[in-house]
Amino acid sequence: MNEKTGSHSHSETAAGNCRISTRGSNGVRVQVVASDGRVLNSCHPARARELIRKGRALRLSRHPYTIRLLGVAPQEAEAQSMPQDAS
Numbered sequence: 648m649n650e651k652t653g654s655h656s657h658s659e660t661a662a663g664n665c666r667i668s669t670r671g672s673n674g675v676r677v678q679v680v681a682s683d684g685r686v687l688n689s690c691h692p693a694r695a696r697e698l699i700r701k702g703r704a705l706r707l708s709r710h711p712y713t714i715r716l717l718g719v720a721p722q723e724a725e726a727q728s729m730p731q732d733a734s
Contacts, residue, residue: 678711679704682718 676689695714698704707713 678713680707680713680715682716687716 675692677692677695678689679687679695681687692712695704695712698714698716699706702717704714704716707715
């Protein structure tokens with residue numbers, strides 16, 4: 648540091664000499680709500696788009712972006728998990 652430049656002020660640092668993250672350490676996340684209204688762990692936006700495209704979730708709100716998972720009837724879940732015999 649010399650007499651011409653002086654010390655760096657806080658405003659210089661905040662003005663762009665360092666990177667300020669606005670997304671946080673986890674990046675952008677989508678809030679997830681279960682079909683019964685319970686709040687679940689958040690997911691990545693690509694996963695949310697996939698769930699919506701497959702018809703397994705609906706968009707609940709835009710700000711913050713939130714999806715609601717659609718419930719699957721227990722009979723349907725059992726039918727999907729049990730392979731059908733081809734005999």
